Amino acid sequence: xxxxxxxxxxxxxxxxxxxxxxxxxxxxxxxxxxxxxxxxxxxxxxxxxxxxxxxxxxxxxxxxxxxxxxxxxxxxxxxxxxxxxxxxxxxxxxxxxxxxxxxxxxxxxxxxxxxxxxxxxxxxxxxxxxxxxxxxxxxxxxxxxxxxxxxxxxxxxxxxxxxxxxxxxxxxxxxxxxxxxxxxxxxxxxxxxxxxxxxxxxxxxxxxxxxxxxxxxxxxxxxxxxxxxx
Amino acid sequence: xxxxxxxxxxxxxxxxxxxxxxxxxxxxxxxxxxxxxxxxxxxxxxxxxxxxxxxxxxxxxxxxxxxxxxxxxxxxxxxxxxxxxxxxxxxxxxxxxxxxxxxxxxxxxxxxxxxxxxxxxxxxxxxxxxxxxxxxxxxxxxxxxxxxxxxxxxxxxxxxxxxxxxxxxxxxxxxxxxxxxxxxxxxxxxxxxxxxxxxxxxxxxxxxxxxxxxxxxxxxxxxxxxxxxx
DNA sequence: CGCCTTCGGTGATGATGTCACCGACAGGCG
DNA sequence: CGCCTGTCGGTGACATCATCACCGAAGGCG
Numbered sequence: 001x002x003x004x005x006x007x008x009x010x011x012x013x014x015x016x017x018x019x020x021x022x023x024x025x026x027x028x029x030x031x032x033x034x035x036x037x038x039x040x041x042x043x044x045x046x047x048x049x050x051x052x053x054x055x056x057x058x059x060x061x062x063x064x065x066x067x068x069x070x071x072x073x074x075x076x077x078x079x080x081x082x083x084x085x086x087x088x089x090x091x092x093x094x095x096x097x098x099x100x101x102x103x104x105x106x107x108x109x110x111x112x113x114x115x116x117x118x119x120x121x122x123x124x125x126x127x128x129x130x131x132x133x134x135x136x137x138x139x140x141x142x143x144x145x146x147x148x149x150x151x152x153x154x155x156x157x158x159x160x161x162x163x164x165x166x167x168x169x170x171x172x173x174x175x176x177x178x179x180x181x182x183x184x185x186x187x188x189x190x191x192x193x194x195x196x197x198x199x200x201x202x203x204x205x206x207x208x209x210x211x212x213x214x215x216x217x218x219x220x221x222x223x224x225x226x227x228x229x230x
Numbered sequence: 231x232x233x234x235x236x237x238x239x240x241x242x243x244x245x246x247x248x249x250x251x252x253x254x255x256x257x258x259x260x261x262x263x264x265x266x267x268x269x270x271x272x273x274x275x276x277x278x279x280x281x282x283x284x285x286x287x288x289x290x291x292x293x294x295x296x297x298x299x300x301x302x303x304x305x306x307x308x309x310x311x312x313x314x315x316x317x318x319x320x321x322x323x324x325x326x327x328x329x330x331x332x333x334x335x336x337x338x339x340x341x342x343x344x345x346x347x348x349x350x351x352x353x354x355x356x357x358x359x360x361x362x363x364x365x366x367x368x369x370x371x372x373x374x375x376x377x378x379x380x381x382x383x384x385x386x387x388x389x390x391x392x393x394x395x396x397x398x399x400x401x402x403x404x405x406x407x408x409x410x411x412x413x414x415x416x417x418x419x420x421x422x423x424x425x426x427x428x429x430x431x432x433x434x435x436x437x438x439x440x441x442x443x444x445x446x447x448x449x450x451x452x453x454x455x456x457x458x459x460x
Numbered sequence: 461c462g463c464c465t466t467c468g469g470t471g472a473t474g475a476t477g478t479c480a481c482c483g484a485c486a487g488g489c490g
Numbered sequence: 491c492g493c494c495t496g497t498c499g500g501t502g503a504c505a506t507c508a509t510c511a512c513c514g515a516a517g518g519c520g
Contacts (some may be wrong), residue, residue, distance in 0.1 A: 179467075
């Protein structure tokens with residue numbers, strides 16, 4: 001249940017972004033003046049192919065799943081944008097006046113700072129710190145994509161699933177997701193997830209419930225991931 | 231046979247890049263003054279993980295293959311940079327002061343304009359046209375990567391191989407590459423390439439020779455690609 | 461309770477990746 | 491020429507995964 005958050009003071013959100021903390025006061029002022037705080041409920045399509053991108057989103061709360069809809073109608077999970085990160089790949093399309101290739105969907109209620117194209121362009125021009133922030137974000141996303149390709153091609157499904165479960169569980173013990181959802185994230189079929197999870201359960205690493213996976217033997221999962229991740 | 235090219239006059243190479251033609255004279259002057267024309271023989275490693283990137287390359291002649299070396303030691307073809315394009319993804323690492331994730335290898339003798347980091351940063355700051363050039367290049371590469379992921383996950387090997395053969399052949403009729411090379415480009419095993427090519431030969435689409443594939447039935451290959459590409 | 465939707469389980473089959481091995485070919489050299 | 495050697499390509503066996511078809515179980519709802 002999304003308790004209505006108090007509207008943040010005009011500038012304090014900037015400090016949630018590591019790379020922006022060192023912005024000079026003048027630039028900070030322009031950034032906060034030009035940005036609009038927007039809220040979106042879970043499930044909303046944040047951006048999609050065919051919509052001209054006209055602003056950069058800096059995520060303050062929530063997560064956005066970025067996926068590609070293939071020509072054949074199926075979906076591939078690409079990466080997840082967390083609070084404190086930006087949908088930076090949209091900026092490339094934004095500044096190049098080209099369409100997105102990917103779709104962004106709010107997985108949770110989302111609060112973000114939206115920076116219009118003109119402001120973004122101006123900040124890139126004027127602030128070396130802002131430039132570095134932008135390119136560092138690019139660098140990280142591109143590295144993620146390379147890693148994703150590597151995983152898809154060379155990693156076995158069981159390793160990828162184990163890694164994803166650990167990631168999704170975070171500190172907690174339970175992952176709430178259907179087998180179909182997990183399959184979509186990893187670009188594979190639901191049946192494969194079912195069978196692999198059954199194998200994990202047989203080894204005592206997880207317990208299965210409808211719509212949920214409880215991680216009761218993290219050590220085993222972690223060992224599996226490490227054994228292949230080196 | 232790479233006939234020694236005459237050294238181009240100081241500025242005319244800029245016009246080979248579509249997005250740069252509209253640069254104002256002043257920016258052009260700074261760009262050509264700051265850039266160095268470099269030549270590299272085929273086979274040279276243009277950039278690699280672990281080497282700090284300190285310049286952007288704009289390719290004037292030749293092609294560069296960009297691949298990732300996976301943690302397990304195998305290689306994945308990511309994309310190819312042609313003459314008239316730039317190794318733009320290196321700029322993200324360059325400006326973020328991070329290491330490359332990928333490796334670039336000259337497939338042919340290469341001539342390029344090398345732009346040092348400081349000059350690049352300055353041009354991004356000062357010229358809207360240059361900014362748009364850079365971000366458009368990003369946009370294209372990122373779209374390519376998305377398409378690559380899509381292909382890897384959902385396209386059958388025969389379709390991907392047919393498409394790659396047509397692409398590599400260009401106007402010509404013969405593709406000079408070993409089955410192992412083709413396998414590396416598509417992220418699959420040599421045996422799969424051999425079997426698929428044998429099937430193509432059986433259908434009369436190609437003729438096989440040691441280290442070469444002759445496309446004698448393009449229509450069939452094209453039909454295969456179209457049938458799945460829609 | 462009975463119906464319906466969603467979720468998960470299972471077997472069969474085809475495509476692809478992986479491994480092991482072998483024969484064919486090209487180039488260098490005695 | 492004949493041999494050696496490294497590269498290239500062909501092949502069978504097997505493991506993994508994608509896909510299809512189908513079904514039963516769990517939970518929501520009237």
